[in-house]
Amino acid sequence: MLITTGGSEALMLACLSILDPYTEVIIPEPYYPNYTTFVHMAGGGIRALPTNAEEGFRYAVRERIESLITKNTRAIMITNPGNPTGVVLTQEEMRMIADVAKEHNLYLISDEVYREFCYGDGDGVPTMGRFRDIDENLIIIDSVSKQFSACGARVGCVITKNKELQHALLKFCQSRLAVATIDQIGATALYTVDADYYRKCREEYRKRRDLVVEQLQKIPGVMVQKPMGAFYIMAGLPVDDADKFQKWLLEEFDDNGDTVMFAPGAPFYETPGKGINEVRIAYVLEEEKLVRAMELLEIGIRTYRKDIMKVQEI
Amino acid sequence: MLITTGGSEALMLACLSILDPYTEVIIPEPYYPNYTTFVHMAGGGIRALPTNAEEGFRYAVRERIESLITKNTRAIMITNPGNPTGVVLTQEEMRMIADVAKEHNLYLISDEVYREFCYGDGDGVPTMGRFRDIDENLIIIDSVSKQFSACGARVGCVITKNKELQHALLKFCQSRLAVATIDQIGATALYTVDADYYRKCREEYRKRRDLVVEQLQKIPGVMVQKPMGAFYIMAGLPVDDADKFQKWLLEEFDDNGDTVMFAPGAPFYETPGKGINEVRIAYVLEEEKLVRAMELLEIGIRTYRKDIMKVQEI
Numbered sequence: 001m002l003i004t005t006g007g008s009e010a011l012m013l014a015c016l017s018i019l020d021p022y023t024e025v026i027i028p029e030p031y032y033p034n035y036t037t038f039v040h041m042a043g044g045g046i047r048a049l050p051t052n053a054e055e056g057f058r059y060a061v062r063e064r065i066e067s068l069i070t071k072n073t074r075a076i077m078i079t080n081p082g083n084p085t086g087v088v089l090t091q092e093e094m095r096m097i098a099d100v101a102k103e104h105n106l107y108l109i110s111d112e113v114y115r116e117f118c119y120g121d122g123d124g125v126p127t128m129g130r131f132r133d134i135d136e137n138l139i140i141i142d143s144v145s146k147q148f149s150a151c152g153a154r155v156g157c158v159i160t161k162n163k164e165l166q167h168a169l170l171k172f173c174q175s176r177l178a179v180a181t182i183d184q185i186g187a188t189a190l191y192t193v194d195a196d197y198y199r200k201c202r203e204e205y206r207k208r209r210d211l212v213v214e215q216l217q218k219i220p221g222v223m224v225q226k227p228m229g230a231f232y233i234m235a236g237l238p239v240d241d242a243d244k245f246q247k248w249l250l251e252e253f254d255d256n257g258d259t260v261m262f263a264p265g266a267p268f269y270e271t272p273g274k275g276i277n278e279v280r281i282a283y284v285l286e287e288e289k290l291v292r293a294m295e296l297l298e299i300g301i302r303t304y305r306k307d308i309m310k311v312q313e314i
Numbered sequence: 315m316l317i318t319t320g321g322s323e324a325l326m327l328a329c330l331s332i333l334d335p336y337t338e339v340i341i342p343e344p345y346y347p348n349y350t351t352f353v354h355m356a357g358g359g360i361r362a363l364p365t366n367a368e369e370g371f372r373y374a375v376r377e378r379i380e381s382l383i384t385k386n387t388r389a390i391m392i393t394n395p396g397n398p399t400g401v402v403l404t405q406e407e408m409r410m411i412a413d414v415a416k417e418h419n420l421y422l423i424s425d426e427v428y429r430e431f432c433y434g435d436g437d438g439v440p441t442m443g444r445f446r447d448i449d450e451n452l453i454i455i456d457s458v459s460k461q462f463s464a465c466g467a468r469v470g471c472v473i474t475k476n477k478e479l480q481h482a483l484l485k486f487c488q489s490r491l492a493v494a495t496i497d498q499i500g501a502t503a504l505y506t507v508d509a510d511y512y513r514k515c516r517e518e519y520r521k522r523r524d525l526v527v528e529q530l531q532k533i534p535g536v537m538v539q540k541p542m543g544a545f546y547i548m549a550g551l552p553v554d555d556a557d558k559f560q561k562w563l564l565e566e567f568d569d570n571g572d573t574v575m576f577a578p579g580a581p582f583y584e585t586p587g588k589g590i591n592e593v594r595i596a597y598v599l600e601e602e603k604l605v606r607a608m609e610l611l612e613i614g615i616r617t618y619r620k621d622i623m624k625v626q627e628i
Contacts, residue, residue: 005319005468008490016355021335037489041330043357152495154319175351176322180494181466 001159002169003179006151007113007143010158012038014139017168018107019044023074025109028059030234030268030275032083032111044074048270053236053278056225057085060093065100075107076100080126081114084234084268084280086209086227088118088126098131101138107165108134111141113156114230116198119206135161146231147198148190155179155187205231208283208290215294216281219301233281234265237301240309242266242279248308249300260296315473316483317493320465321427321457324472326352328453331482332421333358337388339423342373344548344582344589346397346425358388362584367550367592370539371399374407379414389421390414394440395428398548398582398594400523400541402432403440412445415452421479422448425455427470428544430512433520449475460545461512462504469493469501519545522597522604529608530595533615547595548579551615554623556580556593562622563614574610 004010011034019025021043027035029048039046047068051057059065065076076097081088089097101108110128118126128138143156158169209226212233216224221238239245243264253259265278283290305311318324325348333339335357341349343362353360361382365371373379379390390411395402403411415422424442432440442452457470472483523540526547530538535552553559557578567573579592597604619625 005323005494006491009319012490021357034489034491037485041486043335152492154492154494171351172355175348175355176326177320177348178466178468180319180468180497182496182500183494186496 001157002166002173003184004156004158004173005179006145006154007111007141007156008034008038010141010143010156011035011109011111012041013169013172014109014141014158015039015042015044016172017165018042018074018139022072024070024072025075025077026065026068026073027077027270028057028082029270030057030084030265030278031270032079033267035077036270046270047073050271050274051085053223053225053234057082057087057234059087060089060097062096062100065097066104069104069106073104073106075109077109077111079111079114080128081117081229083114083230084232084263084265086230086232086234088120088229091126094126094128095131098128098134098137102134106137107139108137109139109141113141113143113146115142116147117202117205117231118229119202119209120228129159137162139165144187144190147201150187150190153183153187155183205283208285208287209233211287211290212281212283212294215291215298219294219298221301231283233283234268234278235281236278239277239301239304242277245300245304246279248304253300253303255296255299258292258296260293260300315471316480316487317498318470318472318487319493320459320468321425321455321470322348322352324455324457324470325349325423325425326355327483327486328423328455328472329353329356329358330486331479332388332453336386338384338386339389339391340379340382340387341391341584342371342396343584344371344398344579344592345584346393347581349391350584360584361387364585364588365399367537367539367548371396371401371548373401374403374411376410376414379411380418383418383420387418387420389423391423391425393425393428394442395431395543397428397544398546398577398579400544400546400548402434402543405440408440408442409445412442412448412451416448420451421453422451423453423455427455427457427460429456430461431516431519431545432543433516433523434542443473451476453479458501458504461515464501464504467497467501469497519597522599522601523547525601525604526595526597526608529605529612533608533612535615545597547597548582548592549595550592553591553615553618556589556591559614559618560593562618567614567617569610569613572606572610574607574614
């Protein structure tokens with residue numbers, strides 16, 4: 001376990017340690033857009049594993065993953081629970097992905113920074129680390145940012161049992177000397193919280209998720225499924241272009257001085273043209289603010305469709 | 315000016331922004347060994363500009379620099395004042411290097427983290443930033459680590475007026491999100507010190523330098539010149555191998571329970587076989603500790619030559 005400047009540096013060092021020019025990483029799309037920079041930084045490319053909203057963005061299908069493996073494939077990279085989709089893999093799906101990595105001699109980069117945010121019953125905290133037969137393949141990414149709402153501390157880590165990889169990662173870590181000292185001391189204290197802290201967080205976020213999903217389902221034309229983890233919802237909106245709609249919301253729309261902001265969906269996709277009408281909603285605000293945000297989204301969509309798209313009500 | 319996680323990240327992002335596989339960077343050797351990782355990380359290679367102890371490690375000779383420029387050369391990288399040599403460029407030398415970069419259309423990475431540690435009279439604080447005709451070529455690296463003895467804060471910056479480069483650097487910065495928040499706030503306060511702080515630091519370090527050089531010159535067989543900046547001295551010792559001597563000092567030698575540590579010289583060189591009997595001494599301790607350290611070095615050399623090298627006194 002090597003401490004890094006946030007999960008970001010952990011991802012960057014993992015990519016630099018395992019990728020060479022022209023190698024590829026298989027990543028289910030939509031995915032966290034900064035993965036692109038980390039992979040490209042190391043000279044690699046992304047082979048997107050397509051998913052779709054109708055299937056709830058689920059990607060763990062052996063045939064689909066294996067169809068993307070070539071002689072240049074170096075790794076499979078997943079975020080579990082998923083950003084932006086909130087998808088949580090089942091134990092069977094995790095085992096299958098571990099098997100694929102092992103059978104094809106690939107690294108498996110498992111970004112588990114949302115690990116504590118799972119809303120299913122009794123599944124426990126999901127980690128690829130439990131499959132000890134893939135110790136040589138596995139790289140786990142973790143961070144204090146989400147678990148402790150401490151993203152400004154920039155403390156994360158990269159974890160692997162692979163000795164050769166430890167050696168490469170350590171070289172990169174030594175070359176940039178250290179992670180900020182005060183923040184490491186602070187982060188150490190964060191890990192002294194008891195299980196109750198995680199339980200309360202999970203309950204609070206589950207309530208927020210239920211509230212946002214319920215509100216979204218009331219808006220005509222919005223396509224949404226209830227995600228089982230992280231604190232994001234990827235929703236399809238009845239607009240022509242979510243990016244254009246977002247700019248309009250920020251620059252031209254207001255309701256009693258308020259407006260609403262989300263992350264337009266297209267940058268989460270590698271495949272051009274996908275996610276144009278999708279948005280990632282982060283339910284990280286208090287409940288009353290989320291209620292108002294959803295109200296603003298509803299008014300915004302209605303007004304935008306009438307005034308800008310010039311279409312009839314659905 | 316983009317804030318980075320120490321000067322290290324500033325160097326890394328500069329390399330990633332300007333280098334491609336098979337491109338080269340000209341660096342005077344001996345140089346800070348971590349430069350190797352940052353250049354290699356971006357797929358580039360180092361073309362060492364050789365210097366030697368007899369000439370006081372001075373490297374600013376136009377013909378020598380130009381003889382190393384090829385079609386693959388992308389940048390010249392200097393540390394001024396130098397680590398490990400303490401070399402401070404004259405205004406004329408700085409101007410010449412700026413001219414070479416401009417004429418050959420190269421980037422000039424000027425690592426100025428030791429800028430405030432100059433012991434000459436009246437030259438002021440040296441920065442390549444004063445040559446405004448090389449705005450498109452120049453990348454300045456800075457940090458709070460040395461100026462404020464705050465290396466654990468990990469706050470530095472990369473500075474350029476080149477718009478295209480700013481755009482590339484910003485992309486990398488955005489992808490890793492931010493520098494630790496508390497440390498940035500603290501660093502801001504550091505910059506409120508007045509000129510007297512820098513003057514006192516300079517005087518303190520000048521005294522330490524004079525003391526160490528004077529003590530070193532008393533040890534038979536030690537080759538040393540008085541460096542004009544930073545807080546390092548690169549000295550040649552009358553031993554067969556400085557790395558072996560260091561290990562012996564740590565593992566087998568003691569004088570009343572004390573021993574002494576330095577940085578063996580070879581890793582500061584790209585050229586194999588150079589610097590074997592050289593060491594980098596950092597005069598960052600209080601005076602009485604430095605006196606004792608030099609005493610230990612003298613006893614250590616004498617004992618090592620007699621017991622291990624089996625040679626007569628010089």
